Amino acid sequence: MARIGIAGAGIIGCATAVHLIEQGHEVTMFEKDIDGLPASVGNAGILAVPEIDPLARPDMILSAPKWLLDPLGPLTLRWQDLPALTPWLVNLLLSATPARVARSRTALLGLMRQALGAHEDLARMTGLSGHMKQTGALTIFDTPKAVEAAYRHESENAALIGYGVEKLDSTQARSRVPALEGQFAGGVFSSGYQTFLDPLSLLRHLQAHIRQRATLVDAPVDAVRSDANGVTIKATGHEQKTFDKVVISAGVWSRDLVRGLGLKVLLENERGYNTTFSDPQVTLELPVFFAEHGFVATPLHRALRVGGAVELAKPDAPANFARAAAMRQKMRRYVPSLPETGGKEWMGRRPSTPDSVPVIGLSPNDPRIALAFGHGHLGLTLSAITGRKIAEVLETGPSPDLAPFSIARFQ
Numbered sequence: 001m002a003r004i005g006i007a008g009a010g011i012i013g014c015a016t017a018v019h020l021i022e023q024g025h026e027v028t029m030f031e032k033d034i035d036g037l038p039a040s041v042g043n044a045g046i047l048a049v050p051e052i053d054p055l056a057r058p059d060m061i062l063s064a065p066k067w068l069l070d071p072l073g074p075l076t077l078r079w080q081d082l083p084a085l086t087p088w089l090v091n092l093l094l095s096a097t098p099a100r101v102a103r104s105r106t107a108l109l110g111l112m113r114q115a116l117g118a119h120e121d122l123a124r125m126t127g128l129s130g131h132m133k134q135t136g137a138l139t140i141f142d143t144p145k146a147v148e149a150a151y152r153h154e155s156e157n158a159a160l161i162g163y164g165v166e167k168l169d170s171t172q173a174r175s176r177v178p179a180l181e182g183q184f185a186g187g188v189f190s191s192g193y194q195t196f197l198d199p200l201s202l203l204r205h206l207q208a209h210i211r212q213r214a215t216l217v218d219a220p221v222d223a224v225r226s227d228a229n230g231v232t233i234k235a236t237g238h239e240q241k242t243f244d245k246v247v248i249s250a251g252v253w254s255r256d257l258v259r260g261l262g263l264k265v266l267l268e269n270e271r272g273y274n275t276t277f278s279d280p281q282v283t284l285e286l287p288v289f290f291a292e293h294g295f296v297a298t299p300l301h302r303a304l305r306v307g308g309a310v311e312l313a314k315p316d317a318p319a320n321f322a323r324a325a326a327m328r329q330k331m332r333r334y335v336p337s338l339p340e341t342g343g344k345e346w347m348g349r350r351p352s353t354p355d356s357v358p359v360i361g362l363s364p365n366d367p368r369i370a371l372a373f374g375h376g377h378l379g380l381t382l383s384a385i386t387g388r389k390i391a392e393v394l395e396t397g398p399s400p401d402l403a404p405f406s407i408a409r410f411q
């Protein structure tokens with residue numbers, strides 16, 4: 001049994017804590033904002049196993065200049081933050097070569113193949129059931145050419161993981177999701193997706209499980225340091241505490257903690273916006289991606305959530321909720337019955353690396369420190385498998401399986 005400290009109680013930190021508790025360790029978890037609504041609660045609620053393509057791809061880089069011209073479009077940049085974002089952006093461009101894309105895809109594929117099984121295990125360990133639904137997802141497009149291209153690409157991805165895809169014309173798509181009354185060319189249905197009915201309840205359930213079996217401290221970690229006696233955590237308002245091992249899982253804020261350990265990382269936040277309608281009059285039978293516009297609508301438990309898109313900005317820059325309104329307006333072209341009012345707006349920070357590959361593994365400087373952050377658009381999907389991998393690697397030492405996820409690539 002080891003004494004293990006964890007910085008950050010988002011979905012990644014919580015999934016890790018559950019595994020460590022299961023192994024019999026004495027866990028102390030620190031969270032800077034225990035009632036907060038980080039990315040882990042406001043996300044789209046989708047187990048997105050098919051999504052093995054990194055953000056940095058040749059087609060994305062070609063589309064980016066056009067998107068950047070529209071301040072409310074799928075991708076925007078807060079230009080005053082450009083100097084701070086430049087190293088990450090340069091690395092994003094360098095990550096878009098065919099060889100680097102292939103490398104990121106292989107890394108993500110390896111995790112995605114285990115993602116669903118790991119969530120089933122996490123549910124078993126924490127007594128959860130009925131929180132996920134095998135919905136599949138529909139992606140709709142405005143032109144037949146886009147439907148065809150997406151179908152070809154999705155079929156290739158599906159063959160790698162083992163799920164089904166179907167090409168649908170607009171009538172067939174509408175028969176699955178009748179609220180899609182507007183004009184579109186057709187879509188691709190993929191059975192590889194599942195829906196979490198309520199990401200907020202999921203996180204609170206995991207936190208309650210941890211609170212009953214471990215210590216959850218409501219305070220920000222200011223610094224992590226290690227020496228021959230152990231790894232210490234200094235949290236605001238608390239005495240410094242020494243652990244045998246420490247996990248850093250503080251979302252985008254992990255970068256400050258790892259820099260304090262002398263490690264470099266390229267980690268920025270891709271901010272996303274959404275609107276959640278409670279007990280809405282309009283329902284969707286399954287998540288619908290509006291791929292050409294960069295957002296998704298998910299039917300959650302007694303709610304409909306509409307949002308996504310990417311805003312590159314410093315984490316603490318003021319939110320621009322006009323982006324949430326723009327996505328609602330675009331969605332009304334396809335779903336005219338989407339309510340005009342009554343939704344709750346939210347902004348969240350995806351902790352993102354430029355190659356879309358999360359950092360999962362041990363610090364190259366100190367195997368007593370584990371790193372688990374940078375899951376970008378896929379942290380809900382990859383949380384359970386990340387927790388399992390971190391618990392394994394803290395037990396057994398460095399693993400070649402985790403080499404693609406090492407922070408060593410940024411040193």
Ligand SMILES: Cc1cc2nc3c(=O)[nH]c(=O)nc-3n(C[C@H](O)[C@H](O)[C@H](O)COP(=O)(O)OP(=O)(O)OC[C@H]3O[C@@H](n4cnc5c(N)ncnc54)[C@H](O)[C@@H]3O)c2cc1C
Binds near residue numbers: 008219347
């Ligand atoms: C609009 C949007 C939609 C998304 N949809 C999906 C989806 O459908 N499927 C999917 O798989 N993923 C989705 N994601 C991505 C997913 O939500 C994130 O990747 C994931 O939540 C990241 O989890 P995390 O625990 O690393 O970070 P966070 O959720 O940011 O949690 C980090 C926690 O650490 C705490 N913390 C920070 N600093 C400190 C400190 N110094 N001391 C103590 N605590 C600290 C924070 O308060 C926070 O609670 C979406 C994200 C967004 C924004």
